[in-house]
Amino acid sequence: MSIADSSGPLDRPARPDPLAIRLTRVAAGLASRGAPGLSSWFLERLFTTPRRYSVPVRERDWMAGARTYHLELAGNMRIPLYRWGSGPTVLLIHGMSGRGSQMAILAAPLVAAGFSVVAFDAPGHGAAPGSRFSLPEYAQVIMQVAGHLGPLAGAVAHSVGAAAATVALGQGAEISRLVYFAPPEDMADQLFRLAGFLGFSTRVAGRTQHRLETRLGVPMEALRGRDIARRLTNPLLVFHDHGDGIVPFRDGATLARYWPGARLIATEGLGHARILRDPEALDRTVRFLSGRPTGQDTGCAQDVAA
Template identity: 30%
Template sequence: MSLKKSIRFLVVKSVGQYINLLSLVHPKKALHVSYSLFSQPRIGRLSKEDLPTILQNTIKETFQHNEHHFQTYTWEGNETKILLVHGWESNSARWEKTLPYLQKSGSTIIAIDAPAHGQSSGKEFNVPRYAEFINKAVEKYNPSIIIGHSIGGAACVFHQYLFPESSIKKMVILGAPSDLKTLIDNYIKMLSLNPKIFSLMENRYLENFNFKIDAFSGAKFASHITIEGIVVHDKKDKVVSFEEGKKIASNWKSARFIETSGLGHALHDDDLYQEIYSFLFGAKK
C-alpha cells in the first residue's frame, strides 16, 4: 500500500472510530456526522463566474422547487429533447464527451445539476429530492429521452417508477447503483461503523422519506417500468458494483443490458456511444 493510500486508510478509520465512540454518548450527534458524511458531496460545485467551457454557450435557467432551486443548461436543437442527469460529486459538465454524439441527431439537449451539485442549491444530496428536480425539468421541457449516469441513473429509475405517464419514451442508465442498502452497507464497512449507526440511519430515512432502507431498490422500481431502455455497466467498475447494474436490467423487462469491460465507471467510449445512438435514433452516426 502506498503512503498516500495508507494515510487515507488511517484517516477514514479514525473518523469511523470517532463516530462509534460518539454513538455511545451522543447518538444524535453520531447520526448527524455519519449522515452528513454519507449525503453531503465534497466536490462538484460550479460558480456562475467560472463555468466550464462546455456549459458557457448554453441557455441557462434556474427553477425554484420548494425551498430549493436547481440549474439547467440547454443546447438548442430540434423538437426531440434529451434530458441528461449526472451522478454523485459531479455536475452537468460531465457530459462533455457524450454531447457530440447526441448533437449529431439534431436534438435539443438539456442537462440538470443535482441537489448540492453544480449551481443547484442545498448541502444534502438524496435520490428522492433529485427525482423531484428531474420531474420539474420533465414537466418544463417534455423530453422524450432521459440519460442518467451513476446515482443520477438511479434517480432516473426512481423518477420513472414514480411518474410512469411522463413524456419519457426511452431511457439509458449508465453505471447506476440499485440498492440503497448496498451503498450504506459499503459506507459502514469502509468506516468500520458499529451496527447502531445503521439503525440510526434507517430511522432517519424512515422519518424523512417514509421508506425503509432495504425497500429503496432500483431493481424493484425497474420491475414497474414499461418504456424501452438500455442499462450499461462495466465489469471492472470500481465505484459501483457490476452486480448492481445487472439487478436493474434483470427486472426491467423492456431493457437491454450492455456489459462492457475496461471502461470503468465513466463509460466513455466511441463504440458504446454508437450503440446508444442506434437505440435512440435507429441509425448509426
C-alpha cells in the first residue's frame, strides 16, 4: 500500500498545473459525495499504480559496468538485477515509481569501499513487468531478493522502499546495516494525505483503506514502522529533509525514535529526491555501511536526537 513518489524524475520534479489541480479537487469532491464507492476504487488505483519515467543520461552513466541478470519471483514474474563489484553485498532499494538506476549513484563508491552492490527494478518499475504494486508486495520482493543474495552486509533504501525494507526485516530478512532516505512510517497517513491533496473526502479515504486491507489481507496498522522498529536491533542511519513535500520529516523522525540505536540526520533544501544525490549524505552512507565513523556535520546535515 504505497503512495507514488510524485516528485517524478530526480532531475525534473513534477510541476502540476494549478488550474488542473483545482479542477481535479472539485471533481474529486463531487465524486466523493455522489459516488463514494467508485471514488474509493479510483483512489486505490492511484495509490497502488507506479508511474514509469525515462532514464536520464546521468543514471545511464551510473549503470555503466553493471552485470545484468534476472531473478524469477514467486508467481512467475522475472525482475532484472544489476550487480557491480565483489565482496560483501549491499542491496539498493528504490522507492515507488522509482527504478534501480536512481540508486546506482552509490555503486562506484561502495565498490571502492570493498562491497558488491546489487540494484533491481521492482515489479511495475523500470524494466520489470507489472503495473500495480503495494507495500506488502514490495516487502515480499525484498525478502525474495535478499534470500537469493544471501545475508546482506547492508541495504540503502529510498522512500517506500525503506518502508518495505522495514516490513521485510520484521519478517526475517537478514540485513546487517541499513541506511534510509526519506522513509514513510505510516502508510495510512500517506493515503489520507494523498486523498486530501486530490480533493477526496476523508470518508472515501477510509473506504479506500478498507478496500486495500481486504484485498491484501493486511491491516495498515500492522505495517506501522514504529511498531516493527521496536523489535529490531540492526544499525540504522536515517536521512530526511525538513522540507520533504512527499514524506513528512516527522515520519523519519518517528521511525528513528522507535528504532533502538538509530541515528537521524536532518537536511535542509534537499527535498524528497535530491537528497539521494547529496555528496555528504552519500559519503556518510558509505562510511556507515563500512562500520566507520560518519564524520562531523558540515552544514548539509544535522544530527537530530532520536
